[in-house]
Amino acid sequence: MDNIYQSIEILSKEKGIDPQIVLDAVRDAMLLAARKHFRTTENYEADFDPKTGAVRLYSVRAVVETVADPVTEISLPDARRFDSAIEVGGVVRAARPTDALGRISAQTAKQVIFQKVREAERETIFKEYADRVGELVNTTIKRVEGLDLVVDLGKTEARLPKREQSRLESYSVGDRIRCVIKIVDKSTKGPGVVVSRADGDLVRRLFEQEVPEIYDGTVVIKACAREAGERTKIAVSSRDRDVDSVGACVGMKGMRVQSIIRELRGEKIDIIEFSDEPIGFVTHALSPAKISRVSILDAAERHMEVIVDDSQLSLAIGKKGQNVRLAAKLMDWRIDIKSEEEKRQEMQNATTLNIGAPVSALMEYGLAEATVDALVRADVGSVEKLGSMTPEQLEALEGIDAEAVNQIMSAINGFYGQEYSGEYAEAALSEANPAEANPSETNPAESSPEVAENAASATMSESEAGPETVPAAPQEPAPASEV
Numbered sequence: 001m002d003n004i005y006q007s008i009e010i011l012s013k014e015k016g017i018d019p020q021i022v023l024d025a026v027r028d029a030m031l032l033a034a035r036k037h038f039r040t041t042e043n044y045e046a047d048f049d050p051k052t053g054a055v056r057l058y059s060v061r062a063v064v065e066t067v068a069d070p071v072t073e074i075s076l077p078d079a080r081r082f083d084s085a086i087e088v089g090g091v092v093r094a095a096r097p098t099d100a101l102g103r104i105s106a107q108t109a110k111q112v113i114f115q116k117v118r119e120a121e122r123e124t125i126f127k128e129y130a131d132r133v134g135e136l137v138n139t140t141i142k143r144v145e146g147l148d149l150v151v152d153l154g155k156t157e158a159r160l161p162k163r164e165q166s167r168l169e170s171y172s173v174g175d176r177i178r179c180v181i182k183i184v185d186k187s188t189k190g191p192g193v194v195v196s197r198a199d200g201d202l203v204r205r206l207f208e209q210e211v212p213e214i215y216d217g218t219v220v221i222k223a224c225a226r227e228a229g230e231r232t233k234i235a236v237s238s239r240d241r242d243v244d245s246v247g248a249c250v251g252m253k254g255m256r257v258q259s260i261i262r263e264l265r266g267e268k269i270d271i272i273e274f275s276d277e278p279i280g281f282v283t284h285a286l287s288p289a290k291i292s293r294v295s296i297l298d299a300a301e302r303h304m305e306v307i308v309d310d311s312q313l314s315l316a317i318g319k320k321g322q323n324v325r326l327a328a329k330l331m332d333w334r335i336d337i338k339s340e341e342e343k344r345q346e347m348q349n350a351t352t353l354n355i356g357a358p359v360s361a362l363m364e365y366g367l368a369e370a371t372v373d374a375l376v377r378a379d380v381g382s383v384e385k386l387g388s389m390t391p392e393q394l395e396a397l398e399g400i401d402a403e404a405v406n407q408i409m410s411a412i413n414g415f416y417g418q419e420y421s422g423e424y425a426e427a428a429l430s431e432a433n434p435a436e437a438n439p440s441e442t443n444p445a446e447s448s449p450e451v452a453e454n455a456a457s458a459t460m461s462e463s464e465a466g467p468e469t470v471p472a473a474p475q476e477p478a479p480a481s482e483v
Contacts, residue, residue, distance in 0.1 A: 008022045008023060011117065015117060015120070015121050016121070016124055017117070017120045017121055017124050021116065021117075021120040022113070022116070023048060025112065025116030026046075026055065026113055027046040027047075028116065029108070029109035029113050029116075030046040030055055030098070030109060031044050031045075032109065032112055033108050033109040034046075034057055034096065036108060038096070040071060041071050042059045042060075042061075042071055043060040043061070043072055044057060044058065044059055044060065044096070045057075045058045045093065046058075055098060056095065057095070057096045057097075057098050058093040058094060058095055058096060059093070059094050059096050060091050060092070060093050061074040061079075062074070062089075062090075062091055063075075063076055063086055063087070063088050063089060063091065063092060064076075064088060065088055074092055076088055079092045082094075121156075122186045123186060125155075125156050125186065125193065126184055126185075126186035126192060128155070129181060129184045129193050130184045132181050132184075133181050133182065133183070134181065134182075134201045134205075135181050135205070136179075136202070136205035136206070136209070137178070137180070137195065138177075138178055139151035139152060139160075139177055139195065140174065140176050141160075141171050141173050141174060141175045141176075141177065142157060142173070143173060144173065147162035148161050149165075149171060151177070151179070151195060153193065156193060158179075158181075158193035158194065158195045159194050160179065160196070163198070164182065164194070164195070164196035164198045164199065165197055165198060165228075166197050166198055166228045166229040166264065166265065166267070167228065167230070168229040168264075168265040168266060169265050177197065178202075178206075179197055180196055180201045181194075181195055182194050182196040182199055182201075198226070198228035198229075199226075200224040200225065200226040201224075202264075203224055203226060203260070203264070203269070204221055204234075206263055206264075207221060207234070207260065210251075210256045210257075210259055210260055211249055211251075211256055213238075213243060213245075213248040214236075214248075217239070218239055218243055218248075219237070219243065219249065220236065220238075220239065221236055222236065222274040223235040223274070223331070223332075224330070225326045225327075225330040227325075227326065228267070229265075230267065230268070231267065231268040231270065231322060232264075232267060232270070232326075233269075233272065233285065233327065233330050234270070234271055234272070235273070235281070235285070235330055236248075236271060236272075236273065236274060237273070237274040246271050246272070246273055249271045250271060257271065270287065270326075272284040272287060278294075278296065278304060278333060279294045279296070279304075281331055282294055282304065282306060282327065282331060282333070282335065285326075285327035285331055286316050286323060286324065286327050289315040289316035290308065291307075291308055291312075291316075292308055292309055293307050293360075293363060293369070294306050294307070295307075295363075295372065295376075296376055297336075297358070297376070297381075298376075299376065302332065302333045302334060303333070303334045303336075304333055304334070304336070305335075305338065306335055306337045307340060307343050308337060308338075308339060309339070310339045310341050312339075313338075313339040316337050357382065357383045357415075358381060358382060358383070359372050359375050359376065359380060359381060359382065359386055361383060361415065362383060362386075362411040362415055365410070365411040365412075365414035365415055366407060366410060366414070367407055367408060367411040368404070368407060371399075371404045371408065373399075374397065374399030374400055375397070375400075377399070378397040378399075378400075380397070383415060386408065386412065387412050391405050
């Protein structure tokens with residue numbers, strides 16, 4: 001027991017905790033061991049001797065006038081045998097031997113001390129790392145536990161779970177890796193710090209180290225979307241008009257971004273320019289695909305539709321939908337991508353089924369994109385609803401002036417003119433060729449050979465009589481296919 005104080009000092013320095021916490025833990029352990037060993041209801045106290053560093057155990061009894069419980073109370077005359085100056089209300093402490101504590105009591109004390117030390121260590125770790133979430137740290141792989149890795153942070157250990165590892169990377173014990181602190185939890189079993197190699201903050205921190213313009217705030221990373229081991233998209237913006245945000249991140253001959261790609265073991269990185277306008281932003285976010293046009297379907301729900309050329313559809317979607325998935329995550333919008341042929345087919349089906357077409361369909365008939373956005377904001381989302389409104393009602397909408405009303409009327413006429421042009425052509429064909437329209441009404445000459453022969457002879461006799469006696473026969477219209 002004489003060297004226990006020195007052991008406490010060494011343990012406190014190793015764990016980085018307050019020695020007083022360890023002292024309190026030892027006191028609690030001694031009291032618990034004493035109660036289990038002596039099996040009495042006495043009150044105990046434990047003290048440290050500052051000179052020798054030994055732990056002293058005492059049984060404590062209160063001084064009272066009338067003793068009700070001899071185990072915990074003592075009369076005043078009996079108490080004055082130990083201390084002549086004691087009065088009622090004081091306490092008498094009697095030393096108890098600590099050497100008498102057995103092996104089981106010692107094991108109990110050891111468990112209590114370890115539990116208190118772990119709780120104190122966890123609290124210390126939480127206070128140190130709680131404010132460092134998202135910070136880039138250098139770690140060393142200490143051991144492998146199943147699919148997870150345990151890394152050394154210096155003062156403590158951290159866990160790198162399988163889900164936070166990149167698919168392209170493999171690790172061995174002793175490797176030095178850079179991670180970001182993701183979670184700090186003092187209530188977990190084992191290490192209370194979780195680090196990550198798959199989080200988007202790792203890319204942010206690496207760019208801050210490699211690009212001075214990002215570190216000093218001239219260039220800002222507005223958003224980052226990542227699928228670890230596959231591809232990352234980051235949107236950057238410059239606060240200085242003379243600084244190119246994308247060029248600053250790429251560096252001369254791509255040196256800056258190549259350094260980050262090497263750190264991420266060859267992961268692809270797309271650097272795009274941020275825009276406050278969703279239409280401009282999605283045009284950059286879906287690169288390298290070229291966008292034909294964009295329609296905002298629901299601004300409140302952040303839902304948009306992107307139309308691309310048929311040859312650009314697979315490029316816009318990406319491998320297994322990766323390009324559009326990262327773009328949607330980067331913008332925090334729901335993005336629907338369709339080809340020109342798909343959009344055309346959708347509009348035809350909507351017309352056939354009498355389903356209201358969106359006002360964005362009028363862009364093909366000359367309606368400006370800004371006018372379409374103004375109509376969507378005013379909750380005029382279909383062509384049918386737009387066509388039922390008067391010019392006065394249209395001018396009352398925000399962002400719609402007289403010129404925009406004229407554009408709307410022209411676009412609606414063009415839309416419905418194309419819709420019904422097929423029906424008008426069919427009706428004209430029926431009028432021009434009634435025989436084809438009604439096959440039951442056949443030519444009398446064709447129905448009977450005798451009638452045909454009589455008609456032919458009558459025609460020959462009329463032609464011999466001269467032009468004065470022949471009345472002008474009505475001229476039949478030419479078939480529609482010959483017009």
